[in-house]
Amino acid sequence: MKTVGIIINTAKPHAGSVLGSLAEILKKEGVEFVAEDSAATILKAKSKVAQASTFATGVDLLVAMGGDGTLLRAARLVGNSGVPILGINIGGLGFLTGVGEDLMEEALRSVLQGKYRIEERMVLEAELPDGTALTALNDIVVGMGSSRRIVDMVAYVGEEYVASFSGDGLIVSTPTGSTAYSLAAGGPIVYPTFDSIIITPICPHALGLRPMVLSPQVTFAVQIESGDASIVADGQEVREIASKDKVSIHRAGHRLKLLRPLTASFYKILREKLKWGGWRE
Incomplete structure (x- = not known):
C-alpha cells in the first residue's frame, strides 16, 4: 500500500495522541498518508490535506479513527470506489471499528504486511x-x-x-x-x-x-x-x-470492503460488545 487516507473524530478523547501514533507508524513504514482538514490540523506539517474526493480516488486504504459513526462516514467517502476501510476504535461501543487503539500498531503493521482479510459488505x-x-x-x-x-x-x-x-x-x-x-x-x-x-x-x-x-x-x-x-x-x-x-x-x-485482522471473530465481538451469552468466560 503506497498511500493511506486518514479521517478521525477529533471530539474523541486522546484523538490527537492516537493520531500522532498512527502517523509515526506510517512514517516508519515508509507509507505516504493524507488526512482530512481536522486531522491534518492536528498533524500540522506531517500530513498533506486531502479533499473528500481524494479518499475515493487517491488512496489505497482509508483508516477511520473514532466510533461506528466515523466508519459510516468513511463508507460514504469511498462510495463505490472499492477502496478498503480499516476502522480504529477510539470511541465507545465500536462494533464496526473492530480494532482497539491498544492494538492499533499491531493491526496496522499486519495490514501493511498483507496479513489481513477483506470482508465485503452489502x-x-x-x-x-x-x-x-x-x-x-x-x-x-x-x-x-x-x-x-x-x-x-x-x-x-x-x-x-x-x-x-x-x-x-x-x-x-x-x-x-x-x-x-x-x-x-x-x-x-x-x-x-x-x-x-x-x-x-x-x-x-x-x-x-x-x-x-x-x-x-x-x-x-x-x-x-x-x-x-x-x-x-x-x-x-x-x-x-x-x-x-x-x-x-x-x-x-457495489459492496463495501472492510479490512479485518486475521484473528477477528464476529462471535467474540457479540460477546464482548453486546454481552451476547458468554457465561463460560
Missing part, C-alpha cells in the same frame, strides 16, 4: 421520488417527519402488497446493520457477510407486525399514506418525504 440503495438516491452500509430508516406524529405506511415487496400499518416508522437494514438500530428495535442478528434485507417496524400499532428477513434480490418499497415523514441513511443523510410518496429500497450495485 450496501443498500434507496430511490427517492425526486429521482435522487441514498446509500447505506447499516440502515435506511423511514419514519416520523418534523411533526413527530405517527406515520401511516404501506409496504410492498416488488409489486406485491405486504402490509399496511401505523407507527413511528420502519428500519430497512443490511446484515451489517442488523446489530445496530434494528437490533435495538427487536430485529434479528444476521451474520454480516450474508446478503439479505431486514425489515424491522418501529413501535407499530399492531401486535402481529414483526421483523422479517427478505431475499437480497427483491426490491422493498414503502409508501407514505398520510402524515409527513423522513428518510435517514446511516443516521447521516436526512431527506423529507411527503404523503403519497413512495420509496424503493434494494441492494446496491
Whole structure:
C-alpha cells in the first residue's frame, strides 16, 4: 500500500495522541498518508490535506479513527470506489471499528504486511421520488417527519402488497446493520457477510407486525399514506418525504470492503460488545 487516507473524530478523547501514533507508524513504514482538514490540523506539517474526493480516488486504504459513526462516514467517502476501510476504535461501543487503539500498531503493521482479510459488505440503495438516491452500509430508516406524529405506511415487496400499518416508522437494514438500530428495535442478528434485507417496524400499532428477513434480490418499497415523514441513511443523510410518496429500497450495485485482522471473530465481538451469552468466560 503506497498511500493511506486518514479521517478521525477529533471530539474523541486522546484523538490527537492516537493520531500522532498512527502517523509515526506510517512514517516508519515508509507509507505516504493524507488526512482530512481536522486531522491534518492536528498533524500540522506531517500530513498533506486531502479533499473528500481524494479518499475515493487517491488512496489505497482509508483508516477511520473514532466510533461506528466515523466508519459510516468513511463508507460514504469511498462510495463505490472499492477502496478498503480499516476502522480504529477510539470511541465507545465500536462494533464496526473492530480494532482497539491498544492494538492499533499491531493491526496496522499486519495490514501493511498483507496479513489481513477483506470482508465485503452489502450496501443498500434507496430511490427517492425526486429521482435522487441514498446509500447505506447499516440502515435506511423511514419514519416520523418534523411533526413527530405517527406515520401511516404501506409496504410492498416488488409489486406485491405486504402490509399496511401505523407507527413511528420502519428500519430497512443490511446484515451489517442488523446489530445496530434494528437490533435495538427487536430485529434479528444476521451474520454480516450474508446478503439479505431486514425489515424491522418501529413501535407499530399492531401486535402481529414483526421483523422479517427478505431475499437480497427483491426490491422493498414503502409508501407514505398520510402524515409527513423522513428518510435517514446511516443516521447521516436526512431527506423529507411527503404523503403519497413512495420509496424503493434494494441492494446496491457495489459492496463495501472492510479490512479485518486475521484473528477477528464476529462471535467474540457479540460477546464482548453486546454481552451476547458468554457465561463460560
